[in-house]
Amino acid sequence: MHKFPATGIENQWLGIGFKADYLGDLMGPSAPLGWLEVHAENYMMDGGPQMAMLDDIAARYPLSCHGVGLSIGGESALDTAHLKRLKALQDRLNPVLFSEHLAWSSHGGEFYNDLLPLPYTQQTLDRVVEHVDQMQQAVGRQILLENPSSYLCFESSSMSETDFLTRVSERSGCGLLLDVNNVFVSASNIGFSAAEYLANFPLHKVGEIHLAGHQQDSDEQGGVLLIDSHNATVVEDVWQLYADVLQRIGATPTLIEWDSDLPSWQVLFREVQLASACIDRAQHKAA
DSSP: OOOOOOOSSTTTTEEEEOOGGGHHHHTSSSOOOSEEEEEGGGGOSSOSHHHHHHHHHHHHSOEEEEOOSSOTTOSSOOOHHHHHHHHHHHHHHOOSEEEEESSEEEETTEEEEEEEOOOOSHHHHHHHHHHHHHHHHHHTSOOEEEOOOOSOOOTTOOSOHHHHHHHHHHHHOOEEEEEHHHHHHHIIIIIOOHHHHHHHSOGGGEEEEEEEOOEEEEOTTSOEEEEOOSOSOOOHHHHHHHHHHHHHHOSOOEEEEOOSSOOOHHHHHHHHHHHHHHHHHHHHHHO
């Protein structure tokens, strides 16, 4: 599994999703973070000021490249033009980690602005493994596959999500990106134990962890519905799940995701510091 190089700074395990709003803070005289994540689809162009800015960032920070639009779980064949653009970005940035979602977002030539869930069946497993293999061959490296946030489950599923992810990783050789907030959101919405989910998750395959905030809504019956919104601070229950994971696998590259309603740098960096404290406590207990 790929690891970020040691930077010698306090928060070397911690990253944020790159946003131009924070460019001045990120490019200041001291490097407050170990790495940054960029969404691949935002930078699939040949040049221009946006790519020039990203080149400057890549010269300063190790990067994780996160895809959101390949539709690895879709029934249709993967878009080969999209794969070529991902490869070009990989060659330009040489990111330490490269990830995608266990979800689908396109069908019949139509694209949806969401990451939609899958039935966990043998047929779906075979298709996802084929698509992961194709992506890894196209970009020339191992990828990490992220567990989804879910709002429903399929009666046709014949295996659990953790079993499905284990089998995909074993058959394709991919690693996994563990989104702890997604686990909490799905557990609340569907009605399972987040702790039991993580007890069955193949943590030895995890190369990156995501932490994020969510919003509370209600369903048609008035029940609580959590939305994976990435626009709030990480809740205490997610921090505790994260701490439990670190006790099992040790320090792991961790991203604070905040993609809308962006806060001040001070608020965002406070989340980074809380994650760093969790890692410090886990390392101290392991010593």
